[in-house]
Amino acid sequence: FREYNLKALRMFLEGLRERGLQVVSLSTLHREAHRRVEAPVSEPIEESLAASASSWSVNSLVGEARLTAWRTEFHKACWTAVNTVGTRSVLGSVFPGSLCFYDPAQHPGVKGLLALTLDDAPCSRRDGDFAMVVEIRELLREYEAQATFFCCTDYVAGHEEAMHDLLRDGHEVANHCP
Numbered sequence: 001f002r003e004y005n006l007k008a009l010r011m012f013l014e015g016l017r018e019r020g021l022q023v024v025s026l027s028t029l030h031r032e033a034h035r036r037v038e039a040p041v042s043e044p045i046e047e048s049l050a051a052s053a054s055s056w057s058v059n060s061l062v063g064e065a066r067l068t069a070w071r072t073e074f075h076k077a078c079w080t081a082v083n084t085v086g087t088r089s090v091l092g093s094v095f096p097g098s099l100c101f102y103d104p105a106q107h108p109g110v111k112g113l114l115a116l117t118l119d120d121a122p123c124s125r126r127d128g129d130f131a132m133v134v135e136i137r138e139l140l141r142e143y144e145a146q147a148t149f150f151c152c153t154d155y156v157a158g159h160e161e162a163m164h165d166l167l168r169d170g171h172e173v174a175n176h177c178p
Contacts, residue, residue, distance in 0.1 A: 006043075009136065017143060021113065023113055023114055023115075023144075026115045026172070030111055032107075035109040053144055116145060117127060117147065118147055119176060121176075122157060122162045122166075149171060149174070150171070150174050151174070151175060151176055
């Protein structure tokens with residue numbers, strides 16, 4: 001079981017590296033999604049108006065904000081319809097504002113980034129022999145990857161040093177269970 005999980009994580013991280021993707025924590029992805037990207041220097045207003053008059057689109061007639069809102073709501077409706085068939089259908093109803101990804105077209109700061117989350121860290125049992133924090137830390141370090149570790153707070157006792165090590169390595173820790 002241990003070897004299988006570590007091999008799967010190694011293959012996953014290797015595949016991301018081959019694709020040129022940087023593995024980051026959720027907070028980093030969120031911060032980069034909302035980072036301001038400098039706009040290109042605009043041309044004089046007269047030239048801009050003349051050019052845009054010849055290329056009116058739904059975007060220019062409806063407005064960027066309204067079109068973006070419509071696209072978002074349409075995406076949510078489609079995602080809800082697809083999820084109704086699947087096992088995660090309840091989550092969309094409970095958390096309607098959930099976000100599964102940032103569109104790089106709307107959030108250029110996320111281009112090339114992938115947030116990695118690990119559930120049930122450091123372990124989903126009190127027995128420390130099942131924890132794989134040391135091995136996972138080594139793999140993440142090898143691939144220069146950061147992650148968000150979601151903890152089962154009932155099982156953190158006895159793993160405090162491992163949790164501190166994760167934080168010292170620059171990973172983040174989040175609460176998985178109330």
